[in-house]
Amino acid sequence: MASVLPSSVVEGVVIVDPKVFRDERGLFIETYRQEWVPGAPPMVQANRADRQRGCLVGLHYHLHQADYWYVPFGRAYVALHDLRHSSPTSGSTLTLELDDNDHRGVYIPPGVAHGFYAITDMTITYLVDRYYDPADELGVAWNDPALGIDWPASAPILSDRDQSNPRRAEIPPELQPV
Numbered sequence: 001m002a003s004v005l006p007s008s009v010v011e012g013v014v015i016v017d018p019k020v021f022r023d024e025r026g027l028f029i030e031t032y033r034q035e036w037v038p039g040a041p042p043m044v045q046a047n048r049a050d051r052q053r054g055c056l057v058g059l060h061y062h063l064h065q066a067d068y069w070y071v072p073f074g075r076a077y078v079a080l081h082d083l084r085h086s087s088p089t090s091g092s093t094l095t096l097e098l099d100d101n102d103h104r105g106v107y108i109p110p111g112v113a114h115g116f117y118a119i120t121d122m123t124i125t126y127l128v129d130r131y132y133d134p135a136d137e138l139g140v141a142w143n144d145p146a147l148g149i150d151w152p153a154s155a156p157i158l159s160d161r162d163q164s165n166p167r168r169a170e171i172p173p174e175l176q177p178v
Contacts, residue, residue, distance in 0.1 A: 004036045009094040010082045012109035020103055029103050031070045032127060037107045040066060043127035051118040056156035058115020059140045059147070059165065063177055065130040067108045074122025075099040079149045083140065083168065084111035084177040093148050098124075111177030113140050115162075117151055138175055139165035 007013035014037050021028040034042060051057065051074075061083055069078070080094045097119075098104050108114045116124065130136070142151070142158070144167040 002030065002033070002036060007094055009089065010080050010092050010112055011087050011089045012107075013080060013094060013112060014107040015096065016105040016107070018103050018105065031072070031103070031105060031125070032068055037068075040107065040109075041129040043068060043129050045128045045131055046125065047128065048123060048125045050123050051116075051121070052157070053118050053121050054153065054157050055118045056115065056142055056151065056153065056158055056162065058162060059113040059142050060115065061113040061138050061140065061177065062110050062130075062136045063138070063175070064110055064136050065128050065133070066110055067114065068105060068127040069098060069108065069114075069116075070103075070105040070125050071098040071100060072103075072123055072125060073100050075101075075119040076116040076122055076124060077119055077152050078106065078114070078116045079142075079147075079151070080106075080108060081113040081140070081147045081149070081168075082111070083113050083171075086178050087111070095149065113147075115142055117153055117156060119152065138171075140171060141165045141167045144168050 003017040076098045082089045082092045
């Protein structure tokens with residue numbers, strides 16, 4: 001049985017440490033179960049991204065979509081920042097590592113900015129509870145000092161999009177999570 005722990009740092013984030021079954025054939029892991037996140041909408045789409053060591057993705061956020069992240073190969077430094085004004089943990093930042101050794105997963109609710117740095121070459125799979133909607137693909141600057149994220153790299157490989165994300169204070173009111 002998995003260990004499922006709601007985060008005490010960012011409300012609505014759930015961290016899952018699944019049970020790993022190993023034998024001479026290899027291993028088996030349940031990487032996601034709907035019951036681990038009670039009350040959450042069902043996940044409707046699965047995505048996979050392979051990233052090279054030194055790459056930083058994010059920070060991204062959605063007003064309507066939740067994500068569930070799992071790293072089956074490699075190691076990622078994950079940063080989550082609560083952008084929701086109505087949340088009791090608004091402005092809080094949580095960092096953790098996801099890797100192919102611990103097999104931890106993380107549920108990220110709408111309004112929580114999320115990003116990761118590839119410590120090694122890695123693969124991340126993520127489930128989402130809404131189909132892709134470009135209008136709900138938003139971002140905040142990965143290096144905004146107001147977020148208080150201590151990334152393990154000062155000059156990561158970034159996409160053009162992630163290089164141009166605004167600082168938190170510059171997010172227009174209509175794009176701020178409630």
